[in-house]
Amino acid sequence: MFEVIPAVDIRGGKCVRLYQGRFDEEKVYFENPVEVAKRWEREGARRVHVVDLDGALKGAPQNLETVKEIVKELSVPVQFGGGVRSLKALEELFKIGVDRVVVGTVAVEESNLFREMARSFPGKVVVGIDAKEGRPTTRGWLEVSEFSAVEVARKLEEEPIWGFVYTDITRDGTLTSPNFKEVENFARSVKKPVIASGGVSKLEDLIKLSRLKNVVGAIVGKALYEGKIELKEALKELP
Numbered sequence: 001m002f003e004v005i006p007a008v009d010i011r012g013g014k015c016v017r018l019y020q021g022r023f024d025e026e027k028v029y030f031e032n033p034v035e036v037a038k039r040w041e042r043e044g045a046r047r048v049h050v051v052d053l054d055g056a057l058k059g060a061p062q063n064l065e066t067v068k069e070i071v072k073e074l075s076v077p078v079q080f081g082g083g084v085r086s087l088k089a090l091e092e093l094f095k096i097g098v099d100r101v102v103v104g105t106v107a108v109e110e111s112n113l114f115r116e117m118a119r120s121f122p123g124k125v126v127v128g129i130d131a132k133e134g135r136p137t138t139r140g141w142l143e144v145s146e147f148s149a150v151e152v153a154r155k156l157e158e159e160p161i162w163g164f165v166y167t168d169i170t171r172d173g174t175l176t177s178p179n180f181k182e183v184e185n186f187a188r189s190v191k192k193p194v195i196a197s198g199g200v201s202k203l204e205d206l207i208k209l210s211r212l213k214n215v216v217g218a219i220v221g222k223a224l225y226e227g228k229i230e231l232k233e234a235l236k237e238l239p
Contacts, residue, residue, distance in 0.1 A: 002210040002238050003047055003217030004231065005079065005195065006040035006224055008033050008070070010063045011053040037070045037078075040224075043231040047077050047099075049219045055083025059105075064092065071097040081128055081165070085110075090117050094124065102165050104128035105138040107156055108145055115159055122160035126195075129153055130167045134182060137169060150189040163193035165219065171199030175222055178205055180212070187214040195219060203234050210238055 009016055015033040037048050050070060054062035060083050061067070071078050080093055081102030093101050107114045107127045118125045129149050130137045136145040136152050145152060153164060166186050168179040178199040187194040196209050197219040206229070209218050223229040 002206075002215075003195070004045065004206060004234055004238065005047050005049045005217055005219045006037075006045050006231065007049045007051060007197075007219050007221035008037050008040075009051040009053055009221060010066055010082075013063065013066060016053070033066055034069050034073055038073055040231060041074050041076050044235045045076060045231060047079055047217075048074060049079045049081070052080070052082030056081075057083070059083050059085050061089055061093070064096065067093070067098065068096045079126065081126075087113070087117055087120065090121065090125070094121060100124055100126050100162055102126045102128040104130055104136075108136050108138050108152055114156070118159035118161050123162050126162050126165055127153065127156050128165045128167070129186070130169050131182065131186075132169050149186055153186070153190050157190055157192045161192060163195070163216075164190060165195045165197055167197040167219075168199060175199070175201040175226070175228060177201050178209060178218075180208060183209065183215065184212050187212055190214070201228055203229055203237060206234055206238060 010033050014031055015036045040048055050067055052061050052063045067080060077099035079100045080098045084090055084101055084103050085106050090101055103125055131149045132144055134148055136149050166183060168182055171179055176199050178196055183196045193216040194214055195217040196215050200218055200220045201223050206218055209215050224231060
């Protein structure tokens with residue numbers, strides 16, 4: 001079953017969205033991220049994706065109390081990403097009830113630490129591939145890898161990870177539609193399941209993604225907040 005996963009991006013305790021991952025292009029949508037997460041659950045979301053943008057910049061989660069409250073208030077699973085660069089941070093997130101944790105920078109830059117993370121929590125760690133022109137970026141999308149996203153992913157999926165979140169950062173927050181070619185190429189090149197992220201702007205984008213081999217879901221942010229997609233209606237139209 002294809003999942004439409006609403007994104008709740010937190011910065012400074014508020015629910016925001018960035019444009020192409022740029023921290024200087026931020027729009028605040030709601031003051032209370034917990035209420036937003038509850039709204040998406042009410043509208044039928046089977047999972048919510050919470051991003052700690054402060055954590056992504058600082059290298060350690062900064063909004064854990066808010067995340068803890070979201071987990072407590074929701075009955076659906078919470079997937080978390082943003083600044084998880086230590087085993088201690090990973091342990092703390094699972095301790096407060098997060099279902100899956102997205103790890104990006106450590107997965108690309110610190111293979112030994114990532115191996116320890118994946119093996120400590122098999123099937124619970126998701127690799128976040130935030131790609132720019134087919135190459136992974138790290139440290140809040142500020143550094144670009146010399147290897148291709150597919151090369152990096154094939155090596156990482158040898159560990160007991162759940163799968164991947166593939167984000168084309170040039171499309172993220174732009175409402176210009178996903179980079180279907182890159183998503184399809186990536187998903188066909190790996191064995192583990194892939195969640196697409198970045199650029200979803202209309203229902204047709206979700207339908208197209210749902211038809212791609214090995215793409216099991218899509219994270220949707222700005223399109224929901226701007227009213228371009230109605231979650232209830234989208235869920236009715238998808239398999």
